[in-house]
Amino acid sequence: MWRGARLAWRSSAVRRFSSNVRRLPEDEGDWSYSSEWWGTSSDGRTVFRSTSDYGNGVVSVVSYPCSRPAPMQWPTIERWLEQRYAKSHPEFEHDGKIRILGYEWRVLSFNGNTRQSTAKTMVTYRKSDPASLYLMQQPHCLAVPYLKSMVSAGLITLTSSTYDLPEAVIGKRTMNILCIGHGGGSLPLFLASKIKGAVVHIVDIDPVVISASIQAMGFPASAVKTADQISVAPPAHADRLLWDGIHDRLFLHRSDAEDFVLNNPYIYDLVFIDAYDGDDIFPRKLWDSDGPFLRSLENRLHPAHGTVVVNLHSDSEGFATDANDCSFSDSILPMSRYVSQVCRAYKEHLGLAFCVPVPWLCNATLVACRGTGLCAGEGLFVNRDMVLNTLISKSRLVETVLDLPFPCLQYVKGGFVLVD
Numbered sequence: 001m002w003r004g005a006r007l008a009w010r011s012s013a014v015r016r017f018s019s020n021v022r023r024l025p026e027d028e029g030d031w032s033y034s035s036e037w038w039g040t041s042s043d044g045r046t047v048f049r050s051t052s053d054y055g056n057g058v059v060s061v062v063s064y065p066c067s068r069p070a071p072m073q074w075p076t077i078e079r080w081l082e083q084r085y086a087k088s089h090p091e092f093e094h095d096g097k098i099r100i101l102g103y104e105w106r107v108l109s110f111n112g113n114t115r116q117s118t119a120k121t122m123v124t125y126r127k128s129d130p131a132s133l134y135l136m137q138q139p140h141c142l143a144v145p146y147l148k149s150m151v152s153a154g155l156i157t158l159t160s161s162t163y164d165l166p167e168a169v170i171g172k173r174t175m176n177i178l179c180i181g182h183g184g185g186s187l188p189l190f191l192a193s194k195i196k197g198a199v200v201h202i203v204d205i206d207p208v209v210i211s212a213s214i215q216a217m218g219f220p221a222s223a224v225k226t227a228d229q230i231s232v233a234p235p236a237h238a239d240r241l242l243w244d245g246i247h248d249r250l251f252l253h254r255s256d257a258e259d260f261v262l263n264n265p266y267i268y269d270l271v272f273i274d275a276y277d278g279d280d281i282f283p284r285k286l287w288d289s290d291g292p293f294l295r296s297l298e299n300r301l302h303p304a305h306g307t308v309v310v311n312l313h314s315d316s317e318g319f320a321t322d323a324n325d326c327s328f329s330d331s332i333l334p335m336s337r338y339v340s341q342v343c344r345a346y347k348e349h350l351g352l353a354f355c356v357p358v359p360w361l362c363n364a365t366l367v368a369c370r371g372t373g374l375c376a377g378e379g380l381f382v383n384r385d386m387v388l389n390t391l392i393s394k395s396r397l398v399e400t401v402l403d404l405p406f407p408c409l410q411y412v413k414g415g416f417v418l419v420d
Contacts, residue, residue, distance in 0.1 A: 027405035028068045028120060029141040029148075031360055037064045037105035037118055037143065047106070048216035054206040057111035057278035061216035066103040066120055074100045081124065081241070088240045097127035105143070106217045108184045108209070110278035117183035118143040121218040136242045137185065137218035139193035140405070146311055146363040147187055150272055152398070152411035153356060153365045154309035158270055159394045160374055161305035166401045171196030178202075178268045178300070180257045180286070181275035182209055185219035192246050194402045201268075202252045203260045207231075210254060223250035230254060258285055258293045261300055269302050274311040282313070282342070289345035298349050303370060308350060310366040312339055342366065343419045353419040354387060356412055365411070366419075384418040 039062070048061035069077070081098040101123040108117040120138040125131075142148050159165045167173035175198045179188045182204035192198050204210055207229035213219040215231070222239045224230060239247045253260060257275060276282055285291050297308065346368035347353035353368040374387055395408040 024399075024407065025403060025405045026068075028138070029143040030406070031145055033066075033068070033143070036066060037107055039064050039107070044107070048212045050208045050211070052110075052206050052208045052278070054208070055277040055279070055281075056206055056209060059206070059208045059212055060109050060112065061212050062107050062109065063216075064105040064107065066105050069103065077122075078124075084244055085126075085241050088244075089237065098124055099127050100124050101133075103138075106137075106184065108212055108217065114278065114280060116276070117186060117213075117217070119184040119186050119217045134238050134242060135216075135218040137189055139186075139189040139246065142186060142190055142406075144186075145360050145411075146358045146365065147190075148406055149356065149358045149363070149365040149411040150187065150274070150309045150311060151190065152395070152406075152408035153367045153391075154270055154272065154307055155398045155402070156391050156394050156408055156412055157309075157367050157369050157374070158305060158307045159398055160390050161307065161369055163269060163305045165398065168197040169195050169401050173197050174199055175270065176201075176266055176268045178261075178266070178271045180260075180271070180273045182213060182252065183274065184217040185213045185252075187272060187274070188250055188252075189219065189246070192249050194404075199249050200251065201264075201266065202250065203255050203257050204252070205254065205256050207254050210252065219252075220247035220250065222247050223252040224254075225251050226254045228254065257283075258291075258296075261293060261296045264300070266300065267302055267306075268300055269305060269307070271297070271301065271306075271308045272310075273308065276311075276313055280313060282338075287338075287342040287345045289341075289348055294345060294349045301350070301370060305370065306350075307367065307369040308346060310342070310346065310368070312342065312355070312364040312366050313362070339364070347419045352382060352387070355417045355419060357415040359410060359414070382418070384416065387418060388413070388416050 044062040044064045046060055047063045048059075050059055051057070052059050078098050078100055085098060104121050104123065106119050106121050107115055110116050120141040120143060122136045122138060124134045124136065142151065155165065164173055168175040175195055177188070177191055177198055177200045179200060179202045182202050185202070188200040188202050192200050202223070210224065211231045214221045214224070220239045220243050273286065275286060285293050288294065301308070343353055343355060343366055346366060350368040351370050352374055353366060355364050355366050357364045374390055391412050392409065395412060398404070399408050
């Protein structure tokens, strides 16, 4: 969930911090492409529309043309898909010609005016069966800056807390991740595709949102583990063709977040929370310091390095720099007045918390953790510079081992506030 902080934006992020910084891969989700999908009601076409019974109002997905990758790159991608098809279906070796119809931005909205998620999708078909359309979300592409902020801040904090991220990336260590709030599914897909050891549980209460992500945004249908009230086509062989095993590490549950955390036995290394409804409300039970959710979340986190990342949504561009007042000023959206309470509730339960504003948007990322590498120890003073310097020292490692197409540092350093 996000809103733009302003209509004008810088065309791209600062890519290099010194002359010897590695060259980053192309970022197909760079904010400079947002003019393609921000759009208006007249320049997109609606590909999904349904009414939610869970507080999200009218859930819709609108499609916009996408300029990247360019058509001259499509044959290479088609050959890659054909090789994957031949591997998974050797009995149909002469039936595996795959053609790309195009790439599109798919934007998920609540009530027609709140952009909840944006994903880049590839539309393909098998040449021998023109009716066999496949829609595949592009897992390497994070189109919205607040998702890049959550990924950067979360993984840097986890790595700063003595967690061995390189081992998880190559699959030699399991990283248990929980995503509360599904949207279009971009965040869990990104994590599962970049981290071979990632096992990602996703929780969303709304079957309409889950259906929209699969039918219109290219999220793998076989990830759904509780299919009641969810309208999806049988996955057949499509997920094996498109995802090559990534889908086997995604577990999408239709459930109330509080019930899921209270009743499941898993211990998580990393938890992402992005759970706003159609009225821009972050449910109070997910941040009530005296409620069962936060108490149960404590028990679901790894005791040495468990990290929680929360998307905070407000309409103010003025994020407070006073460590005693982690709030937004001059705000009119419903959650704006509660930001300070949310921050302090997570700190109270987890031990250390900080906030960073998201570039270009009226959002901030809250990170709360038990990190032994960040906490000075019980009874010892933890200061802002110590925490920030530790995080900065790990930013390059996270970028390199995940081969990220964007620099992490800008999503951690600017406007950093340690929550008191």
